[in-house]
Amino acid sequence: MSERVLTDEMVAAIKAYFPRYPTRQAVTLPALHIVNEKLRHVPLQAVVEIAELLELAPAQVQDTLSFYGLFKQDEPHGEHRAWVCRSISCALRGGEEVLDHLCKSAGIRPGETTADAKLTIEYAECLGVCEFAPAILDGTRTLKNMTIESADAYLAELGVRTKTNGEPTG
Amino acid sequence: MPKFEPVLLANIGKQDSHTLKVYEASGGYGTLRKALKDMSPSAVVDVVKSSNLRGRGGAGFPTGLKWTFLPKDHPGPIYMCINADESEPATFNNRILMEDDPHQVIEGSILSCFATRATTAYIYLRYEYPVALERLQRAIDECYAAGYLGKNILGSDFSLDIYLHRGAAAYICGEETGLIESLEGKRAWPRIKPPFPAVEGVFRKPTVVNNIETVCCVRHIVDRGAEWFKSMGTPANPDNPRDAGSYGPKLYCISGHVNKPGCYEAPLGLTCRELIEEFGGGVWKGRRAKAAVPGGISMGVLSAEELDTRLDFDGPGRVDCLGLGTAAVTVMDETVSMIDFLHNTCRFFAHESCGQCTPCREGTHWALQMMDRMRAGHGRLRDLDLLLEIGDTIGIMPGTTICGLADGAAWPIKNAIRKFRGEFEEYIKRTNPTGYMVTEAVPALPVVQLH
Ligand SMILES: Cc1cc2nc3c(=O)[nH]c(=O)nc-3n(C[C@H](O)[C@H](O)[C@H](O)COP(=O)(O)O)c2cc1C
Ligand code: SF4
Numbered sequence: 001m002s003e004r005v006l007t008d009e010m011v012a013a014i015k016a017y018f019p020r021y022p023t024r025q026a027v028t029l030p031a032l033h034i035v036n037e038k039l040r041h042v043p044l045q046a047v048v049e050i051a052e053l054l055e056l057a058p059a060q061v062q063d064t065l066s067f068y069g070l071f072k073q074d075e076p077h078g079e080h081r082a083w084v085c086r087s088i089s090c091a092l093r094g095g096e097e098v099l100d101h102l103c104k105s106a107g108i109r110p111g112e113t114t115a116d117a118k119l120t121i122e123y124a125e126c127l128g129v130c131e132f133a134p135a136i137l138d139g140t141r142t143l144k145n146m147t148i149e150s151a152d153a154y155l156a157e158l159g160v161r162t163k164t165n166g167e168p169t170g
Numbered sequence: 171m172p173k174f175e176p177v178l179l180a181n182i183g184k185q186d187s188h189t190l191k192v193y194e195a196s197g198g199y200g201t202l203r204k205a206l207k208d209m210s211p212s213a214v215v216d217v218v219k220s221s222n223l224r225g226r227g228g229a230g231f232p233t234g235l236k237w238t239f240l241p242k243d244h245p246g247p248i249y250m251c252i253n254a255d256e257s258e259p260a261t262f263n264n265r266i267l268m269e270d271d272p273h274q275v276i277e278g279s280i281l282s283c284f285a286t287r288a289t290t291a292y293i294y295l296r297y298e299y300p301v302a303l304e305r306l307q308r309a310i311d312e313c314y315a316a317g318y319l320g321k322n323i324l325g326s327d328f329s330l331d332i333y334l335h336r337g338a339a340a341y342i343c344g345e346e347t348g349l350i351e352s353l354e355g356k357r358a359w360p361r362i363k364p365p366f367p368a369v370e371g372v373f374r375k376p377t378v379v380n381n382i383e384t385v386c387c388v389r390h391i392v393d394r395g396a397e398w399f400k401s402m403g404t405p406a407n408p409d410n411p412r413d414a415g416s417y418g419p420k421l422y423c424i425s426g427h428v429n430k431p432g433c434y435e436a437p438l439g440l441t442c443r444e445l446i447e448e449f450g451g452g453v454w455k456g457r458r459a460k461a462a463v464p465g466g467i468s469m470g471v472l473s474a475e476e477l478d479t480r481l482d483f484d485g486p487g488r489v490d491c492l493g494l495g496t497a498a499v500t501v502m503d504e505t506v507s508m509i510d511f512l513h514n515t516c517r518f519f520a521h522e523s524c525g526q527c528t529p530c531r532e533g534t535h536w537a538l539q540m541m542d543r544m545r546a547g548h549g550r551l552r553d554l555d556l557l558l559e560i561g562d563t564i565g566i567m568p569g570t571t572i573c574g575l576a577d578g579a580a581w582p583i584k585n586a587i588r589k590f591r592g593e594f595e596e597y598i599k600r601t602n603p604t605g606y607m608v609t610e611a612v613p614a615l616p617v618v619q620l621h
């Protein structure tokens with residue numbers, strides 16, 4: 001049997017959601033969020049353990065997980081996960097160029113993580129902060145009115161190696 | 171007309187506007203107190219019904235009428251789902267309400283639950299709103315401590331629990347039955363209606379789904395009455411039997427190529443030009459507007475000649491747009507290529523189609539492939555007709571799909587090509603001088619960065 005990945009703390013946090021819903025299955029998304037916040041991904045073993053807690057088949061949890069764009073499964077996302085908006089109001093103000101620049105500078109493609117595990121870059125659809133377009137969401141922080149310069153400053157702040165300050169780690 | 175005083179945004183801008191203390195200082199929860207003491211649930215339904223409030227989430231369905239679809243004398247439980255998935259591109263008014271005035275949202279939610287006899291409410295919040303998550307949770311905690319939530323609210327026999335439920339980055343969770351499936355822990359595949367949620371919704375129980383801004387309106391209608399609400403807006407268009415009028419205040423979002431992007435409040439019926447000029451500070455860089463999205467990209471697009479369209483529930487339809495949608499306007503200046511605009515919308519819908527209905531899943535993907543090909547200089551005039559064929563055949567309206575996402579995908583295609591056909595033809599001929607007349611099948615290019 002594989003080693004358990006859900007800690008007692010995670011299990012307790014998941015169980016705390018049970019009284020909120022008339023079914024266990026409704027706790028699927030909350031459980032996935034709890035695991036994802038701690039592990040930065042939801043490995044298959046966690047799916048099996050969540051299913052056990054929720055009295056579901058692992059396939060039911062896996063089915064839900066795989067529908068949403070949020071949960072990585074094979075490897076954790078970086079220390080930072082930057083969601084770069086590419087929808088219309090951001091695109092009109094240079095959002096796609098910012099996304100492109102970030103990827104090229106860090107030497108990765110959207111969805112990938114730098115080798116030093118500092119940063120994952122993702123494209124996003126409208127983040128709902130269009131008055132500050134182009135925008136990026138990183139954790140609870142919104143980066144507003146991005147430019148190529150402020151994108152560079154963001155990478156520097158994170159300590160991500162780029163083409164201009166050494167080799168991108170890729 | 172007297173100068174309009176903001177209603178929904180009245181508290182926004184005040185210091186600590188998100189706290190209970192500040193909300194109560196401006197009369198907050200007074201309406202709830204009054205309603206629990208003096209009104210029956212059906213009296214609240216009646217006032218909302220006679221206010222003619224229509225849902226602010228996009229479909230514009232009359233709220234009071236929706237509430238009357240709940241079965242009478244149901245043993246319960248009845249559920250309320252507050253739709254805070256707000257993912258329609260260019261829309262951010264719900265976010266501002268939740269971040270800066272969460273107690274207005276909660277008071278409106280409690281009143282809506284009281285009216286519908288719901289005893290549990292879930293606020294389905296999109297993943298990308300971490301600040302709203304924190305502020306709403308804090309507001310809910312404050313309410314339990316103050317006796318506005320929980321058992322026997324303010325000593326009445328009405329009890330209510332409100333829970334936040336966090337989404338996971340999928341646009342389709344905003345569609346009411348997709349939301350319900352997602353809340354149940356499943357993939358967010360919309361359900362075939364009927365049965366409507368009011369009859370069989372979440373956990374197979376009667377359910378009301380209402381938007382954040384809608385429940386905020388409820389709070390003010392219960393406070394100030396139906397006549398006050400109807401003193402703002404535009405009456406029903408006598409030539410449109412399906413129009414029930416557009417009343418009350420509305421939060422308009424404006425973004426894109428304007429000087430002052432933001433969320434502004436005005437009585438329903440503002441024109442797009444007024445929004446751009448009087449609120450948005452005009453088109454940026456001294457340029458002219460070429461086109462504007464009237465209410466989120468699902469609604470299609472207005473040409474420069476159509477900017478005097480009234481942004482109420484009837485206006486956009488008069489110029490072949492889908493409707494008011496979320497009343498979120500995106501302005502495009504004269505330098506924007508409509509090919510780029512359409513490519514962007516097609517990419518969005520191909521990414522967000524839930525994949526359940528073949529016409530939507532395949533149609534949105536083929537539309538994106540054609541737009542990719544066009545932008546790569548391989549467009550053919552015939553593609554325009556193929557795109558229109560997709561646009562005219564996917565959606566609830568032609569009757570080929572389960573939910574309205576496909577109608578939203580179709581509208582920008584139909585509007586952009588029919589309103590700007592000359593530009594598309596010119597672009598195709600210029601970028602593909604030797605192949606634009608080709609009509610036989612050509613290979614698709616690999617789609618980059620879709621999932
Ligand atoms: C594809 C799609 C996405 C939607 N997204 C949202 C949304 O994010 N928020 C929302 O309130 N309504 C959304 N709606 C509309 C809902 O289905 C529903 O009509 C609305 O939440 C009802 O609330 P209301 O009557 O208060 O507007 C969406 C509809 C469709 C077809
Ligand atoms: S219309 Fe599209 S988004 Fe809606 S249920 Fe069908 S496939 Fe899913």
Ligand code: FES
Nearest residue numbers: 085090126127130
């Ligand atoms: S379009 Fe980028 S935040 Fe809305």
